[in-house]
Amino acid sequence: MGTTTTWASSRSEIIVTKKEVDLRLREYPNNMLLIVSQIVLDRSATPPSASGGELRVIHP
Incomplete structure (x- = not known):
């Protein structure tokens, strides 16, 4: 996934899609962000x- 946006160093969240979350859950712990x-x-x-x-x- 990729995006271009202005990023504030104080932000503490990353927006991901449902498919990305599903993949992470399915492949856990064999993945990383x-x-x-x-x-x-x-x-x-x-x-x-x-x-x-x-x-x-x-x-x-």
């Missing part, structure tokens, strides 16, 4: 390029 924030997207290039990012891992 990876959140990458603070990505810099350069739309002036073709194709656009991304750099940077802050990784957060939630497992299980």
